[in-house]
Amino acid sequence: MERLLEVPETEWMRITSILLTHLKIKLYNKTLFGAHSKQRLKMDPFTFYIDNSIIALYEGEWVWNYEQFSLLEQLKRIIDSKCSAEVEKYKRERHKPKKTFLVPNPTLFSDLPDEDVHDEESDEYLKKFEDALNGACQGNEIYTKFIELKRKGLNYDEICTKMECTKSAAYRMMEAIGRRANVILNSK
Numbered sequence: 001m002e003r004l005l006e007v008p009e010t011e012w013m014r015i016t017s018i019l020l021t022h023l024k025i026k027l028y029n030k031t032l033f034g035a036h037s038k039q040r041l042k043m044d045p046f047t048f049y050i051d052n053s054i055i056a057l058y059e060g061e062w063v064w065n066y067e068q069f070s071l072l073e074q075l076k077r078i079i080d081s082k083c084s085a086e087v088e089k090y091k092r093e094r095h096k097p098k099k100t101f102l103v104p105n106p107t108l109f110s111d112l113p114d115e116d117v118h119d120e121e122s123d124e125y126l127k128k129f130e131d132a133l134n135g136a137c138q139g140n141e142i143y144t145k146f147i148e149l150k151r152k153g154l155n156y157d158e159i160c161t162k163m164e165c166t167k168s169a170a171y172r173m174m175e176a177i178g179r180r181a182n183v184i185l186n187s188k
Helices: 009-026 045-058 071-095 120-137 141-151 156-163 167-187
Strands: none
Touching (some): 141 156, 141 167
16 A cells, blocks of 8 residues: 555556556447446446556555556556456346336235235226236247246246246246237227
8 A cells, every 4th residue: 555655646647548548449349338338337437447446456455466566567457357347247237137027017016905805996907917918928829838837836947947948038938928918908
């Protein structure tokens, strides 16, 4: 930390200028969308990586091995590591399944009492919902089989085994069925 405080302002300016050039080469055509985009990082990607690498040194997240690396080399290593980490984080974010609700308003049933209540209005809505679900699957044997397995209470792993498909394919089916059902419900 003491060595960092001894670095003069002019040296910091020179280092940040070189780091900016390093990043521009490294991220060439990679900042418009994806892991290094301004939209995802919530700020200019070059500022993000340079600032966070310097902060990592000052806060002790990274230790400057000044006997082996110059300050510039150490900051380049930190930037490269942070770029890789953001790519990995972005990949994980993209592969998270999106939750899809088959109900137009997911909070629709949040105020219902705990006991079973059967009235004409709720029975009518459930009938409309069932009709929309059946309509969404109409003419598609795969969707029909998927909904039958879901109604039996099977989880996604069990459904994937029975239908011989991947989990992401099962999630996409659920999303497609949900979209179709919502279109049918909203058209009535």
